[in-house]
Amino acid sequence: MTPSNTRSVLLGTLLSALWLMLSGHWDVRLLLLGLLSVAVTVWMARRMGIDDAEGLPVQQLPRLIAYLPWLARAVVASNIDVARRIVTPSLPIEPVTVRVHADQKTAVGRVVYANSITLTPGTITLEVEENSIEVHALTGEGARDLCTNEMGRRVTACEAH
Amino acid sequence: MIDIMSIASGMFLLVGSVFTLIGSIGIVRMPDVFTRLHAAGITDTLGAAGVLLGLALKAGFSLLLVKLLLMLVFLLLLNPTACHALARAALHGLRRPWMD
């Protein structure tokens, strides 16, 4: 099988699993309808050319899942920090924009990094460029944390083969 | 056993409610659209996660649990994307962000 066909079979399997989870019906006619919709979706994905390494990053998936617990802890910590600033009557914020270096080689890696930055309250991705990301931070402290590049290194580690 | 589950679920719901409310207060209090996005991020992450995980503990092992977790995954994937699109559009459409 060519890599493209393997990917289509994988996509079809994932979509079928999703369909079964969402429907919860085991009637034959409904299952056939589900199969039809999966087939149409896979066909459209192939026609649009989006079933490539970017649309379905299979190789990086296990490492990305291993990265999630660290990300969850960072998100909770910054949530508490920003929440404390909001309820403080004097509103202690000092917004800054910084440009952080992004040394991820693949587009998937850069997207994961940019999305992680935005997911963490206190920092928002403004622009994603070839090897840097422009970030709006709520506080200078948040910008400095980002400049230590710990998150960036962890995302880069996810895409290594 | 049942008691522990309902207490844990209540804790999650309380945390989710508190953070949702704080995020909304932030949306009203913050000085410009970029800082308001940070506040909206609180509601979208810990607020949504708290409420949905609290409800998931009530659901027990069923298809409902899977759907609740799937909804949380969608929210956590889509909201940063929408947030970034909004920040980018605002950056192009407005003057520079508000500085202290």
Add this chain to the structure above:
Amino acid sequence: MLTLTLLVLLGSMALALLRAVKGPTVYDRILAANAFSTKTVLLITALGFLVGEAEYYVDIALMYTLVGFIATVAVLKVSEFGNLGQSGAVRSTPAERPNK
């Protein structure tokens, strides 16, 4: 606890509406609409548990999650480009792209 969560969510939605009314820019209003739709999703799910028919309500909430995201991005696209991509910048079809 569930009732308190519902009340807090309603209060948060009111705060988001307040920001939508006050503006001042179109981006603030889009932000408020996005925050409002996230809270609507949570409200629908929690309401499902309150009335005891969560299996049906959670499906509606799941759809609302996806539709809310698409609505936000569509409105942003219109506000930035003045259309939804019908004219002007035509994206290349797979046939024209270099093979990988």
